[in-house]
Amino acid sequence: EATGDRNAFVTEISRTDDGVNVKVSTTNIGKKIAAKLIEEFGGSYSDSETLVTEDEDGEEVYRVTYAVRLPPYSPGEIIDLHGDDGGPVLVRSVRGNLKGTRLTTGEDYEAGFEEGDAPDARRLGHVEDAEETTLVTVEDERAVQVLDPETYRSKTVARPDYMDPDAESVPVLKSRAGLHVVPEQDDGEG
Template sequence: MTRSGAFCPRCGDPIESDPGERPGQPDARDPDSVLCDACYFEEFDLVDAPDRIEVRVCSQCGAVHRGNRWVDVGAEDYTDIAIEETSEALGVHVDATDVSWQVAPEQVDRNTIRMHATFSGVVRGTAVTEEVVVPVKISRETCQRCGRIAGGSYASTVQVRAVDRTPTDEEMERAEAIAHEVVADMEATGDRDAFVTEVGEDDDGLNIKVSTTNIGKQIANRIVGEFGGTFSDSETLITEDEDGNEVYRVTYAIRLPPYRPGEVIDPEDGDGPVLVRSVQGNLKGTRLKTGKDYEASFEAGDAPDARRLGDRSDGVETTLVAIEDAHAVQVLDPETYEAKSIPRPKYLDADAETVPVLKSRAGLHVLPSDADETNDE
């Protein structure tokens, strides 16, 4: 060993080497760098650890409070969260190199995890190992989002209605599913203000209360985009915030079209029944007499004047008796079992033994199969 000619200011022993040449001692200007190894290690702590760590978690949704906000972590077991919080809270001495560590969590009770952390490193050319035990306390409370949900907070209502009818169960179920899909999309972007507060039915249709006006508008747009129809919005003043700004709730009133895809209607044009295919924009369908395409006029839009005759689901299979000519076939009446001549639409399969038919006040008509509904005129 070489002596530096310096002496330890604490014990007076000569120092073996110059402080700036010691391995693992990058900053010789550190006051402790002038100490001999014995004095240096006497008060040396490899790890700086807090006496205790508290992790705030929401007892409702499992979110973790970090900094000044709640973060969704999707954790059912908070051991990983405790390990992460512990690793961020522990500090390793700046003089240490080649540092490695491992942690062994010990579940004390439901709300306490004792973290046994073992660190090793090299300081002044000497291998150093230290173990610390840090208790992590899981503090369960209610996050702001869950508090708002529990309190019934909402900023907009989406009303699902229909023109001249009540929305079907399928339409209302799908509308509710769309609302949850929109919220899920917002949550995926990290928006914790997105939630459905309440869904309820009344005699007129479905009412969906949601947390923000933006979400309400997105839901209304998506429902109309899928089912057709229109929506309008109206504001209601409810209060003023702490800065004196007016706070409104917005109602988005959806009006679904009077007819649905799959319904059979009889427009007042004398050309016979139509199986509705679409109500996006102008109503479109298939003529049951000819199999040709039908589209309502621009003025009529999705609500042409027509009688409801039934639904595709009302159709029943019956025997195809004979092909009379290019415009007529004979089938068995599904109620009387008499052979009847009815119009032959172009989508009818002449080789079929049975065909689906709908009997209504407009007569007996052959229904198209799913593949037939897009036939050209």
């Protein structure tokens, strides 16, 4: 639609065990959709040609398939890396390799080349699942006390460097990995 190509349209959309199958009218639009998905969400794509038929002039007609592989994690997810005791990571980007922020310290995390955008990890939740809770006291550079949003008991947790020590309340996520202060989310207003 953006290119003004009148022959570019979606002919069929169906679900398969492998994901969503979208049939489009031209090879060009298929390639552009695959590239745009990768630009937006990370991952990679591959293409393959299949001989379908010959037209009336004897020219071979091919169908081109673009397979898009999206990364297993997306920005905003909070993951716990297997075999890594540095604490949970808030995923910021999955373009190329996974990049994020450690919830315990606020330090940057970047997956190694071999792991790419899919390090071995388990999902703990999403930053949008965080709940506001009262900041009781700042103990030192590395620890604060907050109210547990479920039990309302005071609990000492790691103090990441992105946390405002003068705040009255902070967003926290309670998961299998414990209670962690997450970064304030920019709601896009203002």
